[in-house]
Amino acid sequence: MTKSPEKLEGAALWVNLRKLTAARIGLKRAGASLATQALLEFQLAHARARDAVHAPLDIARLNDDLAPLGLPVVDVASAAADKQTYLMRPDLGRQLAEGAAAKLKPHAGGYDVVFVVSDGLSAGAVQIHAAPVLAAVLSELQKQSWRIAPFVMARHGRVAIGDAIAAALGASCAVVLIGERPGLSAPDSMGAYLTWQPSAQTTDAERNCISNIRPDGIGYADAAFKLTHLLAAMRARRLSGVALKDLSDRLLIGGSSGGG
Amino acid sequence: MYRATIGSRTYSFSDLKTLLAKATPLRSGDQLAGLVAATGEERVAAQFALADTPLTTFLSEAVVPYESCEVTRLIVDTHDKAAFAPVAHLTVGGFRDWLLADEATAPVLAALAPGITPEMAAAVVKISRLQDLMVMAAKCSVVTRFRNTIGLPGRLSVRLQPNHPTDDARGIAASILDGLLLGSGDAVIGINPATDSPERTHALLSMLDEIRAKLEIPTQSCVLAHVTTTLELIGKGSPVDLVFQSIAGTQSANKSFGIDLALLREARDAALALKRGTVGDNVMYFETGQGSALSANAHHGVDQQTLEARAYAVARAFKPLLVNTVVGFIGPEYLYDGKQIARAGLEDHFCGKLLGLPMGVDVCYTNHAEADQDDADALLALLVAAGVTFVMGVPGADDVMLGYQSTSFHDALAMRDLYGRKPAPEFEAWLAKQGLIDSANRIRPGELPSRFRALLPPA
Numbered sequence: 001m002t003k004s005p006e007k008l009e010g011a012a013l014w015v016n017l018r019k020l021t022a023a024r025i026g027l028k029r030a031g032a033s034l035a036t037q038a039l040l041e042f043q044l045a046h047a048r049a050r051d052a053v054h055a056p057l058d059i060a061r062l063n064d065d066l067a068p069l070g071l072p073v074v075d076v077a078s079a080a081a082d083k084q085t086y087l088m089r090p091d092l093g094r095q096l097a098e099g100a101a102a103k104l105k106p107h108a109g110g111y112d113v114v115f116v117v118s119d120g121l122s123a124g125a126v127q128i129h130a131a132p133v134l135a136a137v138l139s140e141l142q143k144q145s146w147r148i149a150p151f152v153m154a155r156h157g158r159v160a161i162g163d164a165i166a167a168a169l170g171a172s173c174a175v176v177l178i179g180e181r182p183g184l185s186a187p188d189s190m191g192a193y194l195t196w197q198p199s200a201q202t203t204d205a206e207r208n209c210i211s212n213i214r215p216d217g218i219g220y221a222d223a224a225f226k227l228t229h230l231l232a233a234m235r236a237r238r239l240s241g242v243a244l245k246d247l248s249d250r251l252l253i254g255g256s257s258g259g260g
Numbered sequence: 261m262y263r264a265t266i267g268s269r270t271y272s273f274s275d276l277k278t279l280l281a282k283a284t285p286l287r288s289g290d291q292l293a294g295l296v297a298a299t300g301e302e303r304v305a306a307q308f309a310l311a312d313t314p315l316t317t318f319l320s321e322a323v324v325p326y327e328s329c330e331v332t333r334l335i336v337d338t339h340d341k342a343a344f345a346p347v348a349h350l351t352v353g354g355f356r357d358w359l360l361a362d363e364a365t366a367p368v369l370a371a372l373a374p375g376i377t378p379e380m381a382a383a384v385v386k387i388s389r390l391q392d393l394m395v396m397a398a399k400c401s402v403v404t405r406f407r408n409t410i411g412l413p414g415r416l417s418v419r420l421q422p423n424h425p426t427d428d429a430r431g432i433a434a435s436i437l438d439g440l441l442l443g444s445g446d447a448v449i450g451i452n453p454a455t456d457s458p459e460r461t462h463a464l465l466s467m468l469d470e471i472r473a474k475l476e477i478p479t480q481s482c483v484l485a486h487v488t489t490t491l492e493l494i495g496k497g498s499p500v501d502l503v504f505q506s507i508a509g510t511q512s513a514n515k516s517f518g519i520d521l522a523l524l525r526e527a528r529d530a531a532l533a534l535k536r537g538t539v540g541d542n543v544m545y546f547e548t549g550q551g552s553a554l555s556a557n558a559h560h561g562v563d564q565q566t567l568e569a570r571a572y573a574v575a576r577a578f579k580p581l582l583v584n585t586v587v588g589f590i591g592p593e594y595l596y597d598g599k600q601i602a603r604a605g606l607e608d609h610f611c612g613k614l615l616g617l618p619m620g621v622d623v624c625y626t627n628h629a630e631a632d633q634d635d636a637d638a639l640l641a642l643l644v645a646a647g648v649t650f651v652m653g654v655p656g657a658d659d660v661m662l663g664y665q666s667t668s669f670h671d672a673l674a675m676r677d678l679y680g681r682k683p684a685p686e687f688e689a690w691l692a693k694q695g696l697i698d699s700a701n702r703i704r705p706g707e708l709p710s711r712f713r714a715l716l717p718p719a
Contacts, residue, residue, distance in 0.1 A: 013708065016717075017434040017437070017438075017716075018434075020428065020430045020433075021424055021430075021432075023423075023434070023654075024656020024658050025435055025437075025438040025656070026438055027655075032674040032703075033670060034656075034670050042633070042657065046632060046633070046665070053628045087596075088292065088593050089292065121628050181591075181626060181663060182663075183627070183664070184627070184658045184660075184665070187627075
């Protein structure tokens with residue numbers, strides 16, 4: 001049964017106001033409660049976010065997507081054996097699984113940077129966004145003669161797993177591309193965490209983060225621009241974290257790559 | 261040493277914090293901290309031992325050392341022995357029975373509050389079911405005032421939370437319009453800013469104050485910036501109604517938030533000096549949540565529910581208008597699923613109320629927790645039945661800035677209808693004046709009230 005809508009609802013008013021915010025405003029009511037359409041739209045968004053959290057990382061596909069970039073790809077896992085352990089034990093997600101060190105060892109050398117790709121809380125995010133962002137970043141860094149370590153794919157990893165990986169490979173800096181906590185409006189958002197000379201003692205205050213990387217958030221070109229900018233600043237100043245402000249916004253505004 | 265014998269087996273617990281932790285109903289944060297009972301039987305043994313523990317024990321054994329923690333010193337130094345006297349002879353179990361008894365009425369409980377330490381309240385929680393937590397909390401009456409009166413019997417207030425991912429003023433105004441039409445905003449209109457810059461915070465404060473003044477809304481506004489930002493802005497003349505801050509139950513956890521008690525005192529004094537309240541001078545708004553101390557690696561081997569109760573000792577020292585436990589925000593490593601979140605919400609609400617605080621609950625969950633809208637509905641209904649002071653109102657329950665699900669304007673409206681709860685009286689009268697209350701005394705917007713056009717973007 002459809003009730004006759006309230007005078008305020010369905011009005012052009014809300015159509016216009018919804019252009020100003022992604023918030024769920026002006027939803028149709030039945031009495032005090034949500035009308036059916038709005039209820040089911042919420043359920044769909046939540047279902048997608050839940051699916052994103054629990055979807056597994058397709059290692060073979062990611063490997064195929066990274067292969068054209070011309071670097072070896074190493075596949076490791078964290079000490080969190082499955083998704084539930086990952087969710088409940090952040091400490092295990094920060095450590096490498098047994099055997100991971102042996103996989104990394106043959107690749108050890110002197111590198112300026114290692115890129116780690118981890119499923120985190122949204123495998124879909126890195127599955128879609130990691131390769132295009134890395135492609136854009138790599139071409140720029142190779143021009144600047146950066147020594148880049150093999151790519152590392154880390155299943156069930158937290159951000160700090162990059163610290164152990166950088167140490168094992170002998171890289172001066174770690175960039176961890178990781179699936180962020182999915183929101184209802186963005187189930188596939190990727191974060192990039194940059195750490196200069198990471199170690200077991202590194203705290204989160206010593207990292208820089210670019211959040212919300214996805215076509216509707218920070219697009220690939222802007223993300224790559226921010227990443228290369230921060231990496232250059234990090235190498236020049238030999239530090240990362242709160243002491244290293246992200247000034248790339250100033251360059252982006254009015255620059256060629258635009259806003260979003 | 262604390263002991264309980266179950267059949268032929270004697271369980272022992274080395275100190276009070278261990279006893280409290282082992283007696284705590286299971287939750288993931290305590291598992292993560294390595295504090296939980298090894299078996300179900302050990303947990304109940306701890307509950308038996310705790311039930312037999314005299315309340316006076318809590319005055320002589322601190323769970324976090326007095327010497328190294330200013331929160332412990334606050335608890336011990338401000339304990340009111342005269343208020344404590346009526347229950348001084350009781351054990352924890354006896355105290356639970358005393359609280360549930362018919363003689364423990366609202367005025368009796370209000371007089372008792374300064375005599376109760378957070379750890380005593382937490383201990384009662386460990387041996388209570390959800391129903392007990394509801395019954396005991398519902399008997400507590402806590403009323404606070406700024407531009408309206410919050411916490412009166414038969415009332416349910418709502419914080420209007422109009423967050424926007426880039427703090428866009430027009431987007432925020434659109435959410436405020438929606439919320440006001442549906443009767444939200446009597447607790448506070450409170451924005452979580454996307455970035456904590458003084459310029460941004462000032463702009464948002466000015467916008468909120470302008471809206472409130474134009475529409476003559478009898479409520480208060482708040483931008484939930486760090487206390488240092490708000491303090492700086494008070495000095496520069498920004499229109500600050502309430503000072504917000506996240507707080508925790510240990511000095512070290514508070515330090516990780518960049519605060520201490522002296523800073524909170526300074527901020528409260530600064531807000532009081534503005535004299536912006538019209539019917540009262542409760543100028544502080546605090547948020548808390550189980551797991552924050554562990555998350556800051558500042559838990560001292562104490563379980564997360566006990567630490568949460570200690571945060572309320574911090575809160576009550578500053579006579580807040582509102583205290584809000586953001587119960588499911590922190591994630592499944594602290595509260596795993598809907599069941600753990602529901603229990604924590606009712607625990608926090610009870611402890612806050614018993615200690616004399618105007619407790620609200622952000623009934624919420626993240627997408628990586630094992631919870632959904634059904635869990636949120638259940639907890640919200642239980643809290644309203646237990647007399648929760650206020651809840652959140654977020655457009656469509658979806659906070660597009662913080663990326664989690666809270667309760668919606670519609671949820672609050674449905675609860676007000678279901679339980680017959682009204683907004684704060686001044687705000688209710690304002691809603692009626694705007695024509696937003698129908699002939700059956702329900703909040704039901706019809707035509708857009710003319711002065712609400714101030715919230716629309718210029719054509």
